[in-house]
Amino acid sequence: MKFLRSLLHNRKAVAGLLILLLIVLMSYVPGLFTSNSNPDTLGQYDPQLPISTAHLLGTTGLGQDTYSLLVYGARQSLQIAVIAGFFATVLSVLVGVTAAYLGGVVDDLLSMLTNVVLIIPTFPLIVILAKYAGQSNTVMIAVLVATGWSYGANQLRAQALSLRNREFLESARVRGERRSYIICFEMLPTMSSLIVANFLGAALYSVGAAAGLQFLGLGDQSHDSWGQMLYWAQNREALEAGSPLWAIAPGVAIAVLGASFALINYAFDEIGNPALRPVRRKDLRAAAKAEKLRKEGTDHALVDAA
Amino acid sequence: MRFILRRVGMFVFTLWAALTLNFFIPRFMPGNPLQDLVARGRGKISAQAMADMLASFGYKQNENGFQQYFAYLGNMVTGNWGVSLTVAPGAPIRDMVLSALPWTLGLIGVTTILAFLAGTGIGIAAGWRRGGLVDSVLPTTFVITTALPYFVVGMLLIEVFSVTNHWLPNDYTYDYTIVPGFSPGFIGSILQHALLPAAALMITSVGGWILTMRNNMITTLAEDYIRMGRAKGLSNRKIMYGYAARNALLPNLSGFAMSLGFVLSGAVLVEWVFNYQGVGYLLLDAVDSADYPLMQALFLLYTVAVLVAILASDFLMLRLDPRARAKG
Numbered sequence: 001m002k003f004l005r006s007l008l009h010n011r012k013a014v015a016g017l018l019i020l021l022l023i024v025l026m027s028y029v030p031g032l033f034t035s036n037s038n039p040d041t042l043g044q045y046d047p048q049l050p051i052s053t054a055h056l057l058g059t060t061g062l063g064q065d066t067y068s069l070l071v072y073g074a075r076q077s078l079q080i081a082v083i084a085g086f087f088a089t090v091l092s093v094l095v096g097v098t099a100a101y102l103g104g105v106v107d108d109l110l111s112m113l114t115n116v117v118l119i120i121p122t123f124p125l126i127v128i129l130a131k132y133a134g135q136s137n138t139v140m141i142a143v144l145v146a147t148g149w150s151y152g153a154n155q156l157r158a159q160a161l162s163l164r165n166r167e168f169l170e171s172a173r174v175r176g177e178r179r180s181y182i183i184c185f186e187m188l189p190t191m192s193s194l195i196v197a198n199f200l201g202a203a204l205y206s207v208g209a210a211a212g213l214q215f216l217g218l219g220d221q222s223h224d225s226w227g228q229m230l231y232w233a234q235n236r237e238a239l240e241a242g243s244p245l246w247a248i249a250p251g252v253a254i255a256v257l258g259a260s261f262a263l264i265n266y267a268f269d270e271i272g273n274p275a276l277r278p279v280r281r282k283d284l285r286a287a288a289k290a291e292k293l294r295k296e297g298t299d300h301a302l303v304d305a306a
Numbered sequence: 307m308r309f310i311l312r313r314v315g316m317f318v319f320t321l322w323a324a325l326t327l328n329f330f331i332p333r334f335m336p337g338n339p340l341q342d343l344v345a346r347g348r349g350k351i352s353a354q355a356m357a358d359m360l361a362s363f364g365y366k367q368n369e370n371g372f373q374q375y376f377a378y379l380g381n382m383v384t385g386n387w388g389v390s391l392t393v394a395p396g397a398p399i400r401d402m403v404l405s406a407l408p409w410t411l412g413l414i415g416v417t418t419i420l421a422f423l424a425g426t427g428i429g430i431a432a433g434w435r436r437g438g439l440v441d442s443v444l445p446t447t448f449v450i451t452t453a454l455p456y457f458v459v460g461m462l463l464i465e466v467f468s469v470t471n472h473w474l475p476n477d478y479t480y481d482y483t484i485v486p487g488f489s490p491g492f493i494g495s496i497l498q499h500a501l502l503p504a505a506a507l508m509i510t511s512v513g514g515w516i517l518t519m520r521n522n523m524i525t526t527l528a529e530d531y532i533r534m535g536r537a538k539g540l541s542n543r544k545i546m547y548g549y550a551a552r553n554a555l556l557p558n559l560s561g562f563a564m565s566l567g568f569v570l571s572g573a574v575l576v577e578w579v580f581n582y583q584g585v586g587y588l589l590l591d592a593v594d595s596a597d598y599p600l601m602q603a604l605f606l607l608y609t610v611a612v613l614v615a616i617l618a619s620d621f622l623m624l625r626l627d628p629r630a631r632a633k634g
Contacts, residue, residue, distance in 0.1 A: 012446060037431045115316065119616065122610040123497035124589055128331055128601060131593045196531035208455045212575050215457060216590065230458075234579075244465045256452035266449045266517075275524050278442055 006271050013271075016263030023257055027075035030068075039068035040224060041139045048243045060246045061236045069229055070249050076225035077257060080210045084144035085203030091149035092198055093188070096156030100164060101183055111157065117150035126209060130218040131225060137220045152198035160196055163187060180291060193272055201266035204258055211254045226250035313620050324609040328602050329378050378602075387603040392595040393588070399603045403585060407570075409479050410577070410584030413500050415569045417507045422562050424508075425515025430551045432516065433523025445520070448513030457575040460506035464579070467502060475499050477581035503580045507573055511565075518561065522554035529553075538607050556627055560619045567615025571608035 007013045019106065027034055036044075043063040051058050057066035062130045098112035126143050133139040188195070213219055214227020227253065233239075233247035270277045307617040379530070381388065394402065433442045468476035475481070480495040526532070527550050535545045574586030581587070585604060592600040624631055 005573075012449065112316070112319065116320045119320050119609070119612050120324050121568065121605070121612060123574055124571050124586075124605055124608055125327075127574070127590065127593050128605070132331065160447055204453060212457065213573070216578070230461075231394040234461075239461065239465050239469050241440070244469065247461050248465060251461055253310070255450075255458055258455065259450045261451050262453035263446075266445070269521075273521075273525075275528065276521055278437075278445065 007267065010267040010270060011136070011266030012263045016260040016267065018118065019256055019260035023074055023260070026071050027078045030071045030074070033071045034065075034068040035067055036068040039064055039072050047242070057245045057249050060232070061238055061241055061243050062232065064295050066243075066245055066249055068269060069224060070226070070253060073224040073226045073229055073250060074253070075107075076137070076220070077207065077210065077227065077254065078271055080141060080144070080225075081207040081257065081261070083100075083140045084148065084206040084210070085199050086147040088148040088202040088206070089195060089199040090154060090235070091145060092152030092156055095149065096153040097160045097183060097187065097191075099153075100157045100160030101179075101187070110153075114150045114153045114157070117147065118154065122147045123209065123212065126213060127216065127218065135218060135220055137223075140210060140219060144209055148202050148205050148209075152202060155198065156194060158253070160187060161193055163190060171201050193268060195196045197268045197272075200261050204261040204265065205275055207254060207258045207261065211273060213255075226254050230254075265302070309624070310498060310621075313617060317617055320613055321609060322364075325379060325382055325606065326375075328605045341413050343376065382602065382606050388599045390592075390597055390600050392597045393600055399600050402588065402600070403603060406583055406585045409582060410570055410586060412496075413503055413584065414507065414573045415420055415566070415584065417504045418511070418565055418569055420504075421508050421511040422515055422565070425564045426514045426519050426558065428512075428622070429516040429519025430523055430546070430554070431519040433527065433554070434546050436524065436527075441515075441520070444516060445634055448452065448516050450513075451509055452511075452513040452517070454510050455575075456510040457579045458504060459509050460576055460579040463502045463506055474502050476502060479583055499580075499582075502584055503576050515558070518558055519554065522557060523550055526530050526550045526554040556623075558621060559626070563615045563619030563622065564612070567612035570611045581619070 007017075010167050031037070041064070045055065045059045045063050046097060047057040047059060047061050047063045055065050055067065060066055060069065093108050095114060099107045099114075126147055129143045129146075130140060133143070169182060169186055172186050177186075192296065210219070210225075211227040212232070214225055215230045217231045217235075219227055219231070221224060221228070227250070229250035230247060233243075233250070236246075238244060238246040380386075385400065387403075389395075390397045390399055390402060396542040413508075428444070432444050435441055464476040467474045475498060478499060480492065482488070482498050484491055484492050484495050532545060532549055535549045540549075570585055574589060576582070577584045578590055585607065589601065589604045591597075592604065
């Protein structure tokens with residue numbers, strides 16, 4: 001609860017959450033944003049119409065309404081990011097925590113695996129995998145998970161190692177708790193903020209990588225997505241042919257989704273490490289006031305300031 | 307010594323893992339170069355003639371997997387990368403890679419170094435002047451710019467600078483009407499063509515360096531030795547550069563080494579968007595037409611680049627950071 005409150009007090013987090021909320025709405029209730037429920041159909045309108053009240057972002061070179069394509073493209077881009085981010089995080093928790101908790105040979109092997117995955121150049125590998133494994137969202141998510149977990153696993157392993165010899169885990173061991181209980185109910189809750197940060201990082205990575213793949217034409221061709229729009233725009237040379245918004249609108253949308261994950265993630269950093277928070281005039285004044293009161297020796301003022 | 311052995315062991319193991327992965331992925335997937343060539347020939351050349359041609363390039367479809375694997379490992383390590391099957395049938399891969407390599411190194415390598423230098427400088431300033439103008443605006447701005455996909459930024463730049471205004475070219479590495487040579491016109495043309503892709507990379511990568519450097523600075527500035535420096539009456543300049551920045555830079559250096567390693571493979575899409583004929587463009591070409599030998603050689607090159615960078619950064623850290631020496 002306290003954590004939620006500090007999240008809502010952070011401007012970056014609020015901005016990120018609002019953007020995310022908007023995109024979630026777009027994904028699941030597209031009807032709120034546009035009345036055109038089949039934006040895919042080719043040749044609905046004249047191609048390359050400029051911006052107007054009927055076509056907020058003009059029309060594409062293939063005669064579709066750019067704005068409604070954009071609205072309907074949200075769902076895939078968001079889903080891929082969230083699902084791939086989720087599974088990548090699960091994998092990093094499994095590998096990182098197991099390695100740290102079990103130690104010994106298991107740790108050596110898992111750390112080795114993590115490092116290898118971390119070093120192997122990811123994007124070329126994803127392109128090759130996606131090319132051969134076929135173009136479906138399942139494949140794309142699998143590929144993103146397989147390449148996106150290693151960074152988080154390293155971080156989680158480091159944190160779990162630092163927790164390993166703390167008293168509260170020692171006491172759980174002395175109580176005779178099972179290993180699985182200690183890991184799930186004692187260690188993981190302590191690590192929750194790092195896990196959430198990892199999820200956001202993995203989701204951000206997935207947004208970019210998925211958009212890149214779709215842009216190359218390696219995504220699921222049967223559903224709208226922002227990367228898919230970019231692919232067709234590039235394919236039809238939208239920039240040169242005079243319908244630049246066809247390429248720019250989905251590009252900006254991808255950037256906005258990525259930015260929302262990044263903002264929330266950075267807000268987490270700030271909450272975890274107060275030194276990084278921006279210094280505000282209000283805070284400076286409050287600090288000066290607290291200092292003055294402290295000098296006067298009133299104890300409760302200190303408590304208030306804190 | 308044990309540290310060095312460990313790192314070298316890691317190097318060899320990762321290289322082997324990458325090579326093996328690289329061998330098996332294309333072979334377990336549907337589609338092969340023969341089908342691809344036949345599809346491209348649109349029936350003008352018979353499948354048998356194609357197969358004969360591929361065999362003459364060293365593509366043996368029916369050879370035993372083990373034999374293929376060991377022959378492949380040997381060839382990769384000795385630099386005997388064979389010839390391209392489909393991108394430029396018959397052309398030696400080594401030549402193709404060598405002619406693409408300088409473009410990528412020049413464009414992305416130089417941009418990576420510039421982004422690191424600029425980002426570190428700005429980060430030091432922002433961390434030092436906590437609460438100043440720079441520090442209050444920058445973090446939010448750069449959290450956002452780091453999240454932008456660089457190829458999207460590239461497309462935006464193309465729209466503004468070369469489609470709407472015709473200020474700068476948006477594709478190829480130089481103007482092909484100019485004869486390559488050491489002439490001002492040729493060099494100018496190269497710079498002109500590199501400007502937009504470099505800007506796209508710069509905009510999206512500088513923010514990360516700024517943020518990490520700023521955050522490191524803030525953490526370092528809270529250390530006791532900084533207070534000690536102040537108490538001794540050292541000048542601000544000396545504390546800022548000699549005490550704070552110097553220590554704050556250490557963790558960033560290994561990140562920088564890593565990003566140098568990813569110069570070849572990290573910005574594949576920028577080459578695609580700008581039709582820039584570097585090794586990334588070559589890879590996408592190879593993937594597009596199922597050219598295994600070319601893909602494998604490129605992937606090897608990418609991996610070796612990262613591994614060398616990491617190894618170099620480990621040794622550099624040993625020299626620069628006494629704590630790392632003590633641990634090793």
